Amino acid sequence: MVNILPWQRSNNLNIRKERTPFSSLQGEINRVFDDFFNNGFPDMPNFPSALAKEHMLAPAVDIIEDDKGFKIEAELPGLTQDDVDVTITDSYLTIKGHKEDTKETKSENFVHRERYSGAYQRTIALPETVNADKANASFDKGLLRIEIPKKTEAVKQAKKLEIK
Numbered sequence: 001m002v003n004i005l006p007w008q009r010s011n012n013l014n015i016r017k018e019r020t021p022f023s024s025l026q027g028e029i030n031r032v033f034d035d036f037f038n039n040g041f042p043d044m045p046n047f048p049s050a051l052a053k054e055h056m057l058a059p060a061v062d063i064i065e066d067d068k069g070f071k072i073e074a075e076l077p078g079l080t081q082d083d084v085d086v087t088i089t090d091s092y093l094t095i096k097g098h099k100e101d102t103k104e105t106k107s108e109n110f111v112h113r114e115r116y117s118g119a120y121q122r123t124i125a126l127p128e129t130v131n132a133d134k135a136n137a138s139f140d141k142g143l144l145r146i147e148i149p150k151k152t153e154a155v156k157q158a159k160k161l162e163i164k
Contacts, residue, residue, distance in 0.1 A: 059095065059122060059144075069149035070130065074122070077142040084144060088132040093124045095144065129154035 059074040074095055076084060085096040098119040105112040126132075126148065135148040 069147060072146040074144040076144055081139040086137050088135055091126045091128060093126055095122045
């Protein structure tokens with residue numbers, strides 16, 4: 001919040017720090033706005049990005065490299081296989097997800113309807129050693145698993161050196 005009382009701003013001038021009725025009023029107004037935007041109403045999500053936090057920002061991703069390739073796991077709770085799109089283009093893996101949901105409560109005197117729509121895209125750079133043509137993906141109970149093998153020339157056996 002921008003302070004509307006110029007004598008309380010900190011600039012190396014002579015600053016008055018006394019409490020006036022106006023500064024007390026501004027403090028109370030700031031507190032009310034802070035409480036509203038941080039806590040919201042009991043039945044409503046917090047402002048401004050609680051819906052994004054609650055529904056979709058970006059998936060949690062684990063990337064594991066071993067001798068044979070890469071294993072990538074992305075947690076996508078609440079999504080189905082049809083909600084997810086996985087592509088590999090120019091050494092970039094892109095995971096896209098989109099979910100829409102409508103909740104409706106009807107009563108004799110009112111209708112309460114909420115619509116949620118969330119989308120995200122996560123792009124991960126892959127090294128040149130991956131063999132994107134042999135990549136595969138599976139989806140089970142909100143967990144996306146992607147396996148991308150390394151090119152055969154990238155998978156080399158260790159050579160033991162003789163110590164002299």
